[in-house]
């Protein structure tokens with residue numbers, strides 16, 4: 577595999593990701609079901625994070641390799657699952673020695689703008705007829721949160737960040753997949769309100785860095801308080817914060 581580029585990445589804390597935000601991989605179990613890995617299949621887990629789903633794929637009998645751009649995630653995955661193979665690599669530009677039967681990805685693709693590069697690299701990594709099965713944030717994902725952050729920033733004199741994630745419609749993403757030789761066999765966009773065990777402030781702290789990039793560190797807590805005030809009526813009920821997640825799932829098969 578090629579070495580990942582050294583652009584700045586989101587500053588992931590793999591412990592927080594595993595602890596307070598474990599819903600990310602817990603929901604991913606459904607995507608493992610959608611892939612339906614068969615014993616002996618070679619499966620690449622793209623954006624494997626701390627490796628829990630890579631481990632589930634291996635438990636199903638697949639021969640797996642996990643890749644992630646974050647050195648910290650790869651290190652944590654290796655510590656948790658020393659019997660599995662994890663490598664640091666960039667989803668937009670990686671090579672494999674031997675092609676895979678399937679590429680799997682959960683909650684990773686929406687961090688990447690260059691989806692043409694991703695689809696090209698995935699197509700190159702698959703055998704003809706290989707599957708690309710993934711879930712990512714879909715169109716209008718976390719729209720209420722993004723809107724509240726933007727309103728709070730404007731009120732405080734900051735310029736809101738442009739939409740920092742790739743949240744496509746079914747049509748947008750299917751078009752990109754087809755342009756790279758995939759046939760889309762299944763695609764679904766759906767609402768999945770997601771309870772946040774540690775609350776909205778923790779979610780924004782972990783995932784919303786790109787939204788608050790212009791806000792000095794010592795002002796962030798105040799801004800987040802203001803965002804919570806804006807969201808409380810809509811997303812806080814019976815003591816629980818819920819994020820307005822919308823997911824896009826797809827199964828695409830590479831032309832034989």
Ligand code: BEZ
Nearest residue numbers: 683713717718741783821
């Ligand atoms: C998501 O998984 O939907 C998500 C992750 C980070 C930021 C926004 C959304």
